[in-house]
Amino acid sequence: MGTLPTLQTCDRVGILATPSDDRVGTLPTLLIDRLRGIRDVAEVLARPAELFAYESDGLTILRGTPSCVAFPTTTEAVREIVRACNDAGVPFVPRGAGTGLSGGATPVAGSVVIECARMNRILEIDATNRTATVQPGLVNEQLSAAVKPLGLFYAPDPSSQSACTIGGNVAENSGGPHTLKYGTTSPHVLALEIVLPDGEVTWLGRRDGHAHGYDLRGVFVGSEGTLGITTAVTVRLVPLPECVRTLLASFSSLRAACEAVSAIIARGIVPAALELIDDRTIAAVEASVFAAGYPSDARAVLLVELDGERASVERERADIEASCRACGALEVRVARDDAERLALWRGRKGAFGAMGRLAPDLYVHDAVVPRTKLPEVVDAINRMAESRGIRIANILHAGDGNLHPNITFDRRDPAQLANVKEVGAEILRICIAAGGVLSGEHGIGLEKREHMCLLFSEADLEPMRWVHDAFDPADRCNPGKQIPAPRACAESNPRHRGYAQVSF
Amino acid sequence: MGDPFEAIVGAEHVARPESGELCGARVLAVVRPADAAEVAACLRAATESRVPVVPVGGGTKLGFGNDLDARECVRLELGRLSRELALDPDEGVADVGAGVELEPLARAAAAVGKTTSFEALRPGATVGGAIAADPVGLDFSPDARTRDDLLGLEVALANGELARAGGRVVKNVTGFDLVRLHCGAFGTLGVVTRATVRLRAAPEAAATARARFASFDAAFAALAQAPAADGTALRPKDGGVELWCRFRGAEADVAGRCARAPGERVPAESWSELRAELAAPPAPGTARVRFGGRPSDVTLLCRALDRATRLVLPRAGFAFACAEEAALPELAALAERLGATFALERAPGARATPLDAFGSPPPALALMRALKARFDPARVLAPGRFVAGI
Numbered sequence: 001m002g003t004l005p006t007l008q009t010c011d012r013v014g015i016l017a018t019p020s021d022d023r024v025g026t027l028p029t030l031l032i033d034r035l036r037g038i039r040d041v042a043e044v045l046a047r048p049a050e051l052f053a054y055e056s057d058g059l060t061i062l063r064g065t066p067s068c069v070a071f072p073t074t075t076e077a078v079r080e081i082v083r084a085c086n087d088a089g090v091p092f093v094p095r096g097a098g099t100g101l102s103g104g105a106t107p108v109a110g111s112v113v114i115e116c117a118r119m120n121r122i123l124e125i126d127a128t129n130r131t132a133t134v135q136p137g138l139v140n141e142q143l144s145a146a147v148k149p150l151g152l153f154y155a156p157d158p159s160s161q162s163a164c165t166i167g168g169n170v171a172e173n174s175g176g177p178h179t180l181k182y183g184t185t186s187p188h189v190l191a192l193e194i195v196l197p198d199g200e201v202t203w204l205g206r207r208d209g210h211a212h213g214y215d216l217r218g219v220f221v222g223s224e225g226t227l228g229i230t231t232a233v234t235v236r237l238v239p240l241p242e243c244v245r246t247l248l249a250s251f252s253s254l255r256a257a258c259e260a261v262s263a264i265i266a267r268g269i270v271p272a273a274l275e276l277i278d279d280r281t282i283a284a285v286e287a288s289v290f291a292a293g294y295p296s297d298a299r300a301v302l303l304v305e306l307d308g309e310r311a312s313v314e315r316e317r318a319d320i321e322a323s324c325r326a327c328g329a330l331e332v333r334v335a336r337d338d339a340e341r342l343a344l345w346r347g348r349k350g351a352f353g354a355m356g357r358l359a360p361d362l363y364v365h366d367a368v369v370p371r372t373k374l375p376e377v378v379d380a381i382n383r384m385a386e387s388r389g390i391r392i393a394n395i396l397h398a399g400d401g402n403l404h405p406n407i408t409f410d411r412r413d414p415a416q417l418a419n420v421k422e423v424g425a426e427i428l429r430i431c432i433a434a435g436g437v438l439s440g441e442h443g444i445g446l447e448k449r450e451h452m453c454l455l456f457s458e459a460d461l462e463p464m465r466w467v468h469d470a471f472d473p474a475d476r477c478n479p480g481k482q483i484p485a486p487r488a489c490a491e492s493n494p495r496h497r498g499y500a501q502v503s504f
Numbered sequence: 505m506g507d508p509f510e511a512i513v514g515a516e517h518v519a520r521p522e523s524g525e526l527c528g529a530r531v532l533a534v535v536r537p538a539d540a541a542e543v544a545a546c547l548r549a550a551t552e553s554r555v556p557v558v559p560v561g562g563g564t565k566l567g568f569g570n571d572l573d574a575r576e577c578v579r580l581e582l583g584r585l586s587r588e589l590a591l592d593p594d595e596g597v598a599d600v601g602a603g604v605e606l607e608p609l610a611r612a613a614a615a616v617g618k619t620t621s622f623e624a625l626r627p628g629a630t631v632g633g634a635i636a637a638d639p640v641g642l643d644f645s646p647d648a649r650t651r652d653d654l655l656g657l658e659v660a661l662a663n664g665e666l667a668r669a670g671g672r673v674v675k676n677v678t679g680f681d682l683v684r685l686h687c688g689a690f691g692t693l694g695v696v697t698r699a700t701v702r703l704r705a706a707p708e709a710a711a712t713a714r715a716r717f718a719s720f721d722a723a724f725a726a727l728a729q730a731p732a733a734d735g736t737a738l739r740p741k742d743g744g745v746e747l748w749c750r751f752r753g754a755e756a757d758v759a760g761r762c763a764r765a766p767g768e769r770v771p772a773e774s775w776s777e778l779r780a781e782l783a784a785p786p787a788p789g790t791a792r793v794r795f796g797g798r799p800s801d802v803t804l805l806c807r808a809l810d811r812a813t814r815l816v817l818p819r820a821g822f823a824f825a826c827a828e829e830a831a832l833p834e835l836a837a838l839a840e841r842l843g844a845t846f847a848l849e850r851a852p853g854a855r856a857t858p859l860d861a862f863g864s865p866p867p868a869l870a871l872m873r874a875l876k877a878r879f880d881p882a883r884v885l886a887p888g889r890f891v892a893g894i
Contacts, residue, residue: 126798128798128800129798129799129800172677173677173681175675175677179675183652184677186652186681186684187647187652196871202868202871203868204868206866207798208796208797208801208821208845209646209821210796210797210822210845211845211866212847212862212863212866212891213862213865213868213869213872213892213894214685214688214689214693214872214875214891215651215684215685215687215688216685216868216871216872218651218684218685218687219680219681219682219684219685221681222677222680236646239732262594265596266594268617268705268706268708269705270704270705309753309754309757309760309761311754311756311757311760312753312754312757315756368671368673368675368676369673370595370597370673371595371596371673371674372594372595397675400673400674400675402675435671435672436671436673437671437673438678439676439677439678440673440675440676441675442677443677444678444679452678452679455671455678456668456678456679457667459666459667460667460668460669461679462667463659463667463669463682463694463879464679464682466875466878467682467878468680470871470874470875470878471871482679482680483680
């Protein structure tokens with residue numbers, strides 16, 4: 001353990017012909033010609049310059065070059081692409097907007113990327129039953145915009161919601177700031193049309209949410225494109241709240257802000273969002289186009305959003321103000337109107353972009369710990385990173401215990417890159433020792449695949465392999481992601497290595 | 505028969521009834537393991553000896569599902585897995601053994617101002633049983649389903665291993681979500697031995713309003729104008745239809761919404777009395793059928809079911825009917841025609857008919873069978889009990 005896996009070390013990547021293989025010239029050419037002949041495939045990119053943009057997702061330190069990128073617009077086209085890949089023995093990798101942060105959409109070398117971005121239509125809005133059925137390439141934010149006139153919205157709201165797609169959200173079981181109250185993507189997905197790795201089309205779940213049988217819908221959501229390709233999604237819509245209030249509370253220490261989070265939750269309040277931003281993130285935001293007026297003298301700010309019935313929201317707002325002041329808040333500010341509210345959120349949602357300006361590369365980490373452990377875990381992570389010469393900027397979905405320690409670096413410097421990878425692995429060890437897990441919303445992908453062994457034993461992982469084998473016995477759909485190969489854990493499981501035993 | 509189980513749990517925890525039937529199969533032995541390790545060892549023994557096992561918690565859901573496709577079985581009782589009941593109210597989670605009953609769990613949670621998404625329909629129902637059967641109760645809400653509030657599971661597998669899924673945190677995308685796979689699987693993929701469940705703040709107040717209407721149509725029309733409630737129900741009564749709306753939350757909101765609901769406010773315990781409609785087992789010779797659909801489908805279902813309707817959860821999308829065994833194929837056909845789901849609960853001791861207890865098979869049945877084959881290759885985990893005889 002200790003280093004991030006690279007494409008060169010991915011055990012299943014080598015199933016394709018390498019560039020030195022004699023077959024490599026003819027196989028992709030024949031396949032690409034076949035793909036171009038499929039009805040409703042809008043485009044197939046195959047020139048090196050065109051493929052460059054598809055070599056990674058948001059985790060840019062891991063890259064792979066596909067043989068081509070196909071753009072289907074219908075379920076039938078996806079099915080035909082999958083069949084063509086199977087006939088050629090070539091793996092395929094589904095992709096939405098490529099905003100994922102764990103390498104889930106990183107192409108396996110020589111694979112066919114099935115880019116779903118042009119499957120972006122809303123197929124049905126059922127206001128009576130509060131559902132919508134959409135194609136997977138629909139941009140998350142566009143769904144909420146479309147149903148707003150009906151008094152509804154789609155609750156999962158990743159920070160990248162202006163770019164990321166519903167299909168990508170399904171693959172990653174994406175969260176977002178409002179997960180605290182509304183949950184991640186999975187509870188909002190009622191049914192999925194998928195193309196299975198063998199080319200068959202089926203539905204998982206039902207649009208009424210009452211499907212019998214194993215909850216395959218629940219297993220598929222968050223499977224990172226390894227079990228099939230989503231071609232349509234029926235999601236739940238939620239009524240727009242009567243009232244929304246957003247507060248900003250600033251603190252002289254991160255610990256005080258964490259204590260305020262615990263005090264708020266202890267009152268039985270479940271805000272729609274409860275975000276914590278540290279001083280380094282504040283500085284980055286305020287120096288960027290996303291400047292939101294966050295107090296520059298604070299060591300941490302809490303961004304709290306309440307929604308619901310007006311009377312309830314106002315009372316909870318007062319309670320939260322009191323909790324924050326009791327925990328030593330320097331200032332508590334309530335957005336007076338929508339413009340102020342959106343400005344506060346612009347800073348939070350633009351924070352990753354703001355940090356991206358500081359260095360060529362940004363590593364957005366993601367882990368979860370029990371909420372009450374946040375202060376000590378964040379302290380431990382900061383100390384560990386500083387001892388290795390790295391300064392971390394933290395954004396936390398604090399109400400969920402979900403940390404995003406962010407590291408700016410330059411991957412062209414091998415020493416920096418190696419250090420960042422080691423710090424990333426150490427962050428995970430700290431979180432797991434505190435009873436946490438590897439990811440709250442970014443997924444495992446390639447980034448954390450080998451780290452799965454820190455959390456799970458072989459006995460825990462084996463049922464995941466059974467699930468994978470039931471869906472994709474030929475291991476052709478986004479191979480090598482998420483689940484480590486058998487026996488990979490033998491030397492790295494915490495039970496073997498003496499790390500603190502977690503209770504689950 | 506029975507020796508391997510005695511070796512695992514001790515002879516005093518194995519009974520061999522002279523007669524006894526479970527899900528249509530003769531009970532060879534009743535085995536009561538003490539902990540998760542013993543459960544796993546029992547499953548390994550069952551796999552090695554090819555003896556089907558039916559896990560039983562409180563035994564309150566045995567009327568659901570199909571009969572075993574085996575003539576003999578072992579009844580694996582999990583009641584001794586009840587020692588662990590640890591609540592962490594600050595963190596908002598509880599760790600519970602599968603044999604813990606729902607009522608003590610609810611009391612323990614209430615004592616610290618919390619609640620869980622489990623609904624105790626019948627005395628003796630256990631955490632493990634509620635996870636395996638994932639029943640629909642009066643409080644069913646698409647916003648707070650049992651599967652959404654299950655954070656982690658420990659599961660004994662047919663190969664004798666103990667596997668963990670999920671974790672102890674409220675947000676977790678670490679690998680495939682096997683927690684949801686086991687929830688509602690009737691123990692056919694593994695036996696849940698322990699769970700970590702989310703604790704939510706107990707609502708400050710609850711209020712219930714009840715109104716009477718001449719017909720279902722009139723009640724549905726009134727419901728369309730009613731304020732948002734977290735529980736709604738329709739019940740035929742005295743030739744008319746009652747509309748129930750239950751509100752929970754902050755006192756000020758609850759009182760206001762209840763005042764705007766049709767009808768009059770009734771004592772809070774009335775809602776629990778209504779629950780008796782679902783809690784009582786079907787009368788001998790009859791079965792309770794649960795239809796599921798979109799809220800708009802439920803209106804059509806009620807018209808079609810007419811006087812067979814016993815209870816409707818309109819916003820959750822369920823309608824319950826009672827019928828004699830002979831009428832069940834007709835009701836299954838009705839569900840098929842309207843595109844609704846169909847699930848039936850038989851009276852205690854009733855023998856199953858060829859009619860599948862879950863209606864027509866789901867579209868991804870082949871995948872489900874493939875999963876079953878990998879999790880339980882010897883078909884010893886409640887074989888035949890689940891959808892389409894899985």
